[in-house]
Amino acid sequence: xxxxxACYKWVVDEAYIRTDSSPxxxxxxxxxxxxxxxxxxxxAAMQLHEKYxxxxxxxxxxxxxxxxxxxxxxxxxxxxxxxxxxxxFENLEPAQTAAILADVVTAKTEYDLIICGEGSSDxxxxxxxxxxxxxxxxxxxxxxxxxxxxxxxxxxERKVDDGIETVSLSLPALLTVLPxxxxxxxxGLRDTLAASKKPxxxxxxxxLSGDFTPCLQVLASFKANMERNGQKLSDEAADIALLLDTLxxxxxxxxxxx
Amino acid sequence: xxxKLSEEQELIRENIRELVKKYLDPIAVEIDESSRYxxxxxxxxxxxxxxxxxYPVEYGGAxxxxxxxxxxxxxxxxxxxxxGFTVSCHTSLASGPIFNFGNEEQKQKYLVPLAxxxxxxxxxxxxxxxxxxxGAATTTATLDGDSYVLNGIKTFTSNGPVADTFVVFAFTxxxxxxxxxxxxxxxxxxxxxxxxxxxxxxxxxxxxTSEIILKDCRVPREDLLGKEGQGLQIAMSSxxxxxxxxxxxxxxxxxxxxxxxxxxSKQRVQFGKPISKNQAIQWMIADMATDIAAARFLYSYAxxxxxxxxxxxxxxxxxxxxxxxxxxRHTSKAVQIHGGYGYIKGQKVERLMRDAKITEIYEGTSEAxxxxxxxxxxx
Ligand SMILES: Cc1cc2nc3c(=O)[nH]c(=O)nc-3n(C[C@H](O)[C@H](O)[C@H](O)COP(=O)(O)OP(=O)(O)OC[C@H]3O[C@@H](n4cnc5c(N)ncnc54)[C@H](O)[C@@H]3O)c2cc1C
Numbered sequence: 135x136x137x138x139x140a141c142y143k144w145v146v147d148e149a150y151i152r153t154d155s156s157p158x159x160x161x162x163x164x165x166x167x168x169x170x171x172x173x174x175x176x177x178a179a180m181q182l183h184e185k186y187x188x189x190x191x192x193x194x195x196x197x198x199x200x201x202x203x204x205x206x207x208x209x210x211x212x213x214x215x216x217x218x219x220x221x222x223f224e225n226l227e228p229a230q231t232a233a234i235l236a237d238v239v240t241a242k243t244e245y246d247l248i249i250c251g252e253g254s255s256d257x258x259x260x261x262x263x264x265x266x267x268x269x270x271x272x273x274x275x276x277x278x279x280x281x282x283x284x285x286x287x288x289x290x291e292r293k294v295d296d297g298i299e300t301v302s303l304s305l306p307a308l309l310t311v312l313p314x315x316x317x318x319x320x321x322g323l324r325d326t327l328a329a330s331k332k333p334x335x336x337x338x339x340x341x342l343s344g345d346f347t348p349c350l351q352v353l354a355s356f357k358a359n360m361e362r363n364g365q366k367l368s369d370e371a372a373d374i375a376l377l378l379d380t381l382x383x384x385x386x387x388x389x390x391x392x
Numbered sequence: 393x394x395x396k397l398s399e400e401q402e403l404i405r406e407n408i409r410e411l412v413k414k415y416l417d418p419i420a421v422e423i424d425e426s427s428r429y430x431x432x433x434x435x436x437x438x439x440x441x442x443x444x445x446x447y448p449v450e451y452g453g454a455x456x457x458x459x460x461x462x463x464x465x466x467x468x469x470x471x472x473x474x475x476g477f478t479v480s481c482h483t484s485l486a487s488g489p490i491f492n493f494g495n496e497e498q499k500q501k502y503l504v505p506l507a508x509x510x511x512x513x514x515x516x517x518x519x520x521x522x523x524x525x526x527g528a529a530t531t532t533a534t535l536d537g538d539s540y541v542l543n544g545i546k547t548f549t550s551n552g553p554v555a556d557t558f559v560v561f562a563f564t565x566x567x568x569x570x571x572x573x574x575x576x577x578x579x580x581x582x583x584x585x586x587x588x589x590x591x592x593x594x595x596x597x598x599x600x601t602s603e604i605i606l607k608d609c610r611v612p613r614e615d616l617l618g619k620e621g622q623g624l625q626i627a628m629s630s631x632x633x634x635x636x637x638x639x640x641x642x643x644x645x646x647x648x649x650x651x652x653x654x655x656x657s658k659q660r661v662q663f664g665k666p667i668s669k670n671q672a673i674q675w676m677i678a679d680m681a682t683d684i685a686a687a688r689f690l691y692s693y694a695x696x697x698x699x700x701x702x703x704x705x706x707x708x709x710x711x712x713x714x715x716x717x718x719x720x721r722h723t724s725k726a727v728q729i730h731g732g733y734g735y736i737k738g739q740k741v742e743r744l745m746r747d748a749k750i751t752e753i754y755e756g757t758s759e760a761x762x763x764x765x766x767x768x769x770x771x
Pocket of ligand 1: 515516547548549756
């Protein structure tokens, strides 16, 4: 009967980011959403819960305005949520996010398994999961595409470059999951309406045991620019040679290819 | 006053969008072409609790407010107007009267499976000789022992071919005029009820429409809905609710036309620049967006009044006539923006233009809406 904690991040929905002629990103109309792989993390937790019983709680660190995210997370099934928030917790460095989560998980929760998404939709630093496991001093398995429980043992499949690796470990443990692990269900109408009635444990900065003043400051965000030369080349030998020369001189392909 | 959706409403909208994108978008063209009822999508909607949205949880519904309900109908219709209407007809026209006028046994027996989406509902008032003039109906219900015997033909019954439960109107006493009309709940298993001709339609082709033939159809007395003679009131009250859904459906259709027009006009290059750079195109798009916003406020306001338990007959009629007429106007403009490509099957705007027209006809024509509005103002 595993007690599971699913971590999620409430991020800017890239679909709403506008770009115009200015170099900066226009976030004015940007809505927020649950980070994509964190949906998989919650779904994975719910599927384990449906199969093996136990409990599922959601946890997040964010801005106090991110209450919609809490409802969203709860509509996906968890029975309660830990909402750690402060106006300064908007652009946290992944190491700090992990430290804050570790602080609350240690002080306020009991768990057998923690599930995170492999990386967040905005930064994709893949840091929070492994760092959190390290701080809690529990084993961590990343790139997980399948989970099964056998008593106290957890069997996880990892999708790595050269194939699938099957690992077994004992609980408590932390997993970071890939999107391949499941296809998250779309919350039904009753799930959304029920979410508002589930308990939310709010934790503000003063209640944390460390100093978590953000060490990262975002000054501006610019859009990635792809410069195009607009140079047209034919399939004539001279043009092909020119193309190779140009690519080599820019260091895009290695010398000696000719 | 508050124009902002709550967080809950935003989540509901995102979820229905996702569901529709996953299950309805991929088949919308096919079900229009083949006039196929999308049973698999209706099953998904039922599983998510979208088939009994405004009814209390104890009757199998979700207990949703009407503003959000209408918003969901808009979102479904934005993908497929026929499916939006199937849900709206099932929910407001068929389930609505049972919730509003049914007794406890009727609610348990009929509303619960309807609201859970296990059963589909239909509403049959229109007859070949009685459209706008509901009172001209000739279907009769004669009391014989413990049951009524119904005889007559209903036409244009939406969901008729797929429904499990029908709300049917018949005269228990023709001599009383409108006060002699009564409403009955009839199961599809009743041997006296037969699905007649299916209609082959211009638009909302995935919505199933047929005749319903009542031949010595015995309906037990306990399935009389409300009281004898209450039929006209029940029908009119159902239309009041239903019209909010039709207005939302029209807004969904037009929003889709706007979405398509924006993306197409930015892509289509003529005279060396996207056609969206021409003021002529820009004005069509600006007018479309403005009318959509106005129509959305109108239906939301009618729904809000209903949620507040205030009269909303006039406002629902206003929302419906405005939304329907702007929808036919602008879906035609959307085809115009697409030029020849907009006239070709498979282009979404071609379907939208055909789908829009029905919103001016059913649940009371535009003329009938104006009669309702004027009747309210000139009392
Ligand atoms: C696809 C579809 C689905 C439908 N679904 C259902 C359903 O589920 N259940 C159901 O019961 N019915 C349904 N209907 C019937 C629909 O509600 C009627 O078609 C509608 O009420 C109009 O009736 P009619 O077609 O007989 O037109 P008519 O009433 O004959 O009207 C013809 C024209 O005359 C105008 N007119 C009529 N009377 C007046 C007047 N007094 N003053 C000014 N103008 C007037 C009308 O506005 C219209 O323009 C459906 C119809 C269609 C096409």
